[in-house]
Amino acid sequence: MNENAKAMVLAAFIGDALSLGVHWVYNTNVIDKKYGRVIDMLAPKLASFHRGKVEGEFTHYGDQTLLLLESIASDNGFDLNRFADEWRAFFEEYEGYIDGATKATQANFKAGKNADTAGSDSEDLGGAARIAPLVYVYQDDPNHLIQAVKTQTTMTHDGPEIAATAEFFARTVLAVFDGEAPHTAMEGVMEVYFNRPPFNKWVPQGLDSAATDSRTVIKNFGQMCEVEAAFPSTVHLVARYQEDFEEALVKNIMAGGDSAARGLVTGMILGAYHGMDAIPKRWLNNLKAYDRIIALLDRIDPGTP
Numbered sequence: 001m002n003e004n005a006k007a008m009v010l011a012a013f014i015g016d017a018l019s020l021g022v023h024w025v026y027n028t029n030v031i032d033k034k035y036g037r038v039i040d041m042l043a044p045k046l047a048s049f050h051r052g053k054v055e056g057e058f059t060h061y062g063d064q065t066l067l068l069l070e071s072i073a074s075d076n077g078f079d080l081n082r083f084a085d086e087w088r089a090f091f092e093e094y095e096g097y098i099d100g101a102t103k104a105t106q107a108n109f110k111a112g113k114n115a116d117t118a119g120s121d122s123e124d125l126g127g128a129a130r131i132a133p134l135v136y137v138y139q140d141d142p143n144h145l146i147q148a149v150k151t152q153t154t155m156t157h158d159g160p161e162i163a164a165t166a167e168f169f170a171r172t173v174l175a176v177f178d179g180e181a182p183h184t185a186m187e188g189v190m191e192v193y194f195n196r197p198p199f200n201k202w203v204p205q206g207l208d209s210a211a212t213d214s215r216t217v218i219k220n221f222g223q224m225c226e227v228e229a230a231f232p233s234t235v236h237l238v239a240r241y242q243e244d245f246e247e248a249l250v251k252n253i254m255a256g257g258d259s260a261a262r263g264l265v266t267g268m269i270l271g272a273y274h275g276m277d278a279i280p281k282r283w284l285n286n287l288k289a290y291d292r293i294i295a296l297l298d299r300i301d302p303g304t305p
Helices: 002-020 026-035 061-076 081-091 102-111 125-130 131-139 144-154 162-177 180-194 201-208 213-223 225-242 244-252 259-274 281-286 288-298
Strands: none
Touching: 002 026, 002 061, 002 102, 002 131, 002 162, 002 213, 002 244, 002 259, 002 281, 002 288, 026 244, 061 081, 061 125, 061 131, 061 259, 061 288, 081 102, 081 144, 102 225, 102 259, 125 144, 125 162, 125 201, 125 225, 131 144, 131 162, 131 259, 144 162, 144 259, 162 201, 162 259, 180 201, 180 225, 180 259, 213 288, 225 244
């Protein structure tokens, strides 16, 4: 499992890095005209929010995921208050894009709130999309994992169903590690743990759309950040391209909008399913933080969190 767990983390980061060049470009015709089919990492010439970054780097979602991985590696486990301190220090000097959820959380910390209460009311998938490092360290401790993914998420994103979304995708990866295919895993996690609104609507929507063109499906669900759109879109990508890791991440980018959050989760689940052999070498070679990520993963012992 450990090699697939490493692939899970690397694939999540790749999903974010691939999205950098056209992140938050909603007009897919612009992507087509400028680049055609995007199959490699790009500098963010179109993604104005991320100007100054270079190809192979991360959006602000990926940067926070790497910060979380570093925090976990520092003590072989997740401590919310330690991560909160590191997160606050990180954004005091951050030169990348700072989104609304981050600004609101920063303001709440400055107003005296703590890590349990500072979270914004954001409903964006981005907060729940950072969880691959937590799944890695707590892959053998489901109860600890679920607590960690929920508290990590609500530290910055405390809108309705965001913590539950993080739990859903964490449980999906655990089911994949146990041998289930992603489509079956998502269906089973919903039936056992989330057989309630809105999940008993979102999950079937995503699964039932698996035979339909992804650009059409994601446009209909919504290309935006909010979980109401991003959740079924991500389920669709995982289900439609269950057997084709590379195509899943390419089609995610080509659908436009908040491809980075969808890419983090899609990469995480399909990386866990396929393992290292499915990840194109060119993507690993172009990932700027590759050596850093591997070194951090090697410091973590998932068996003794």
